Amino acid sequence: MLVTDLIAKKRDGAILSQEEIEFFVSGYTKNEIPDYQASAFLMACFLRGLTPKETSFLTGAMVRSGEVLNLSSVPGIKADKHSTGGVGDGISLALAPLVAACGVPVPMISGRALGHTGGTLDKLESIPGFRTDLSKDQFIKQLKEIGICMIGQTLSIAPADKKIYALRDVTSTVESISLISASIMSKKIAEGTDVLILDVKTGSGAFMKDKKSAKALAKAMLDIGRRARKKMAALITDMNQPLGKMIGNALEIEQTIELLKGEENRLTRDFVELTDVLGGWMLCLGGKAKTSNEGRAKIRSARQDGSGLAKFKEMIQAQGGDVSVCDHPQKILPQARVKKAVLSPWKGYVNVLEAKSLGLSALLLGAGRQTKESAIDFSAGIILHKKIGDTVERGEMIAELLTTTHESSLKIAEEKFLSGLKVSKVKPKPVRLIHDILRT
C-alpha cells in the first residue's frame, strides 16, 4: 500500500477500509509515515469527513497502538465519566468518590488544563503530596482495594492518539467531530472501563459552541462505544457560564470538599445537580441502580451521609496526599497571596457571565498554562459571588480574583472578566443546565 494512494483516496472522498486506516495509524506511530504525509491525510479526513465505520476503525487502530488495560481482575462493572472540557468543571473530583462509595468502581484517567479550560489532574495535584503518575499495576491494585483511582494518561495508552493529536494541534485539524471522538474514545476504550458517561459541553466556553454540534459529537462517540460494546450515556450540558462558584485548582478542591460534606447550601445549584445526574447514570449503567433517578438519590445520600467524603479520603491516602485537607482545606491547600474584588459597574440582573472570558481571566491569574511549559499557580482563580439570573447592585462584589504569582496581571484579568459580563434591566430566563440525554 502506498501512503500517497491512501491520501489521494480520502482526498477524493472515498471510504477507507479497516486495513487502510490501520496501515496509516500503525505506520505513523512507528515513524514509517512522515509528519508531512500524515498532516495531508488528516486534512483530507477533516474536509472529506469519516463515516461512523471509518471513525470506529480509526479508534480501534489507535487503541491497538498501545496497551489495553485489562480490568477483569477488579470485581464489578467499572464506570468512568468524560467531560469535553469547560470552566469550573471540577465535577469529577467529587463524582468519582461518590460513585465508588455507592459500589461502582471508577477507573479514571484524566487530563491537564488546556487553554481556558481546567484539568482534573492539575486540580488533584493542588492537594499536597497527591500523586497522579501511578503505574498500571498500582492503578489496578488500588482499584481492587478501594474501588477508585484517578491518574494521568501514560505513554503506553493509545500512543497513536497522542502523536496524531500533537500533529493536529499544529496543523489546524483539531475541530473535526470524527477525529475528536476517535481521540477521546481511543483513550477511554484502552483504559478498560465498561461504562462511560459523557458530559458534552455546549456554549461559549465549550469546544462545541452550539447544541447541534455538541449532539453530533455525542452521537459520534456513542456510535464508537456501541461498536466497542461499551455501555454509555451522554448528557449535553450548558457551558455558557462557568459551572459552580469556583474556577481554579485548589479552589475547586475546596468546593469538592464542601459538596462531599453535604454543605450544598453553600454551593450553586448547577454544580450539585450535575454531580447527582451524572452519578445517577453511572450507578444505573454500573448496575447499582434500576434507573438513573434511583441512582441520583443514592448519590445524594452519599453526599449527605459522609460515605463519599470517606471514599475521597481513602483515595487521597492511597495516592500519597495529605488527608487532613478534608478537615482544614484552607490550612492545607495553597492560599492566594492577593485577592481583588470585581465590582459590578451596573445595577440589574446578571445576564451574561461568559465562561470563556472567565476561563481566560483565571488563566491570566495563573490557574492554567499559557504555554505547555508554564507552571500552574494552584492558589489562583476566581470565586464567583453571582451567577446568571442573580440581582446585583452597582458597586456590589460580583467575584474575587485570586493569585499568588500573577499579581501584575490582575488588571488585565479583571478587564477580561468584565468583558464577559453583562447586566440587564430585565430578568433573563433561567439557564437550562441539561439540554439532552442520549443513550447507546
Added chain:
Amino acid sequence: MLVTDLIAKKRDGAILSQEEIEFFVSGYTKNEIPDYQASAFLMACFLRGLTPKETSFLTGAMVRSGEVLNLSSVPGIKADKHSTGGVGDGISLALAPLVAACGVPVPMISGRALGHTGGTLDKLESIPGFRTDLSKDQFIKQLKEIGICMIGQTLSIAPADKKIYALRDVTSTVESISLISASIMSKKIAEGTDVLILDVKTGSGAFMKDKKSAKALAKAMLDIGRRARKKMAALITDMNQPLGKMIGNALEIEQTIELLKGEENRLTRDFVELTDVLGGWMLCLGGKAKTSNEGRAKIRSARQDGSGLAKFKEMIQAQGGDVSVCDHPQKILPQARVKKAVLSPWKGYVNVLEAKSLGLSALLLGAGRQTKESAIDFSAGIILHKKIGDTVERGEMIAELLTTTHESSLKIAEEKFLSGLKVSKVKPKPVRLIHDILRT
C-alpha cells in the same frame, strides 16, 4: 500571523489575501514553516480551491522567491512555448529554432522526463556534447547573439515552486488546476519571456484526461498570464495517441532533423501540423506575423528553406554539441543495440494506440526514468509504423522497440505496447489534433 490560523482559514473555505499567501510561500521557502504545516495547507488549498486572484498571488509569490530574469537587453519580443507533457512530444526541438529563424528570440527553459512523458532536456542531451546547464549570463548572451537558447531550470528560478512541488508530489496534492497552473506560470514568468504559447494536452496520455479539465487548466494559466501582462495563447491538443512517429530521446532528435530538413513526407501529419500552428502563434504574438496563419506560412518556409536547420546548428554549436549530428544523425546519435518488431495480432484499422501505454513501454525500454536516480538510455524508444486510422494486416509490423540497456524488459515492454493497441474492423473517425485555441 500564525501558520495555524492561515491553514484554518483556507480549511474553512475563506479567500486569502496577497499578504497571507506571500507569508506562506516566503516562510516555507525559508524553512520557517515546516513541511507538515505546508502539506496540511496545500491539501486545504487542493480541496477548497483557490480563486483566480489567489492563484495569481501564489504565482507572484513563487516568482519573487527567486531570481527574475531581465531579458530587456535582448532586442525584440521574446516568445516561449510550454507543453503540459505527452508522449512523443518533441515539438519544442524544431519549433524553437524555426521561430528564432523567423526573427522572434526564444528563451526556453525546459524540464526532464517525468513518468511516461518525455523531457526536452533529456532529448537535447542525447546530442553528444550538448550542454543545458548554462549560467544566467551565458543564457542571455547567447539569446542576444543567436536568438535562441534552450536550458534547464536552475535553482535560482522560482525555488519556492521547486520546494512546494516536491512536497505536493509526496502528499497527493499535485492534481489541482490552481496549484499546477501557478507552478508552471511561476517558472515561465521568472524566465522573463514576453509571449507564451501553451500546448495543453488532453487524452489518455495527458495529465488532463478530458477536454473540459484541459480547458480549465488553460484558462487558469491564461488568467495568471493576463494579470502578469504576458501575451498568451493556449492550444488544447490531442494526446490520446503519441505525437509523431518517434518516442525516445535520440529518436526524437532524428525526427527533428528530418522536419528541419523539409522531409515532411517522411513524418506524420500531426507532428508537422502542430509545429506549424504553434510556431504561427509564436510569430503572431511575437510581432513577426499579422495573423497566426501568416506566421504558420513563415514557419513552413523556414522548414523548407533550411533556415530553421541553420538556426538549430547555431544553437548546437553554441551549446557545445556535435553539429555534424544534423548531417549524419544515425552516425552521431546513440543507436540501440537491440531492435524488436511489434507485429499486429489482428487485421483491420488501428483504432486505439494509447499514448500512456506506449509511453510506459518506452519507459520500460530505458527511454525515461523509473526512479529519480535512473540513468536514461538515449538510444531507447519506439518507432511507430502505424497511427490511428491506418490499415494493418495480421502479422504486419506496427512498431519497433529499441533498447541498449534494457534488453531483458523487451517482452514486458511489448506487452505494455500491445495493451494499448486496438484494431477494429470499422475505420475509426479521424483524430482531431487541435480541439480549441484560447487567447488572453
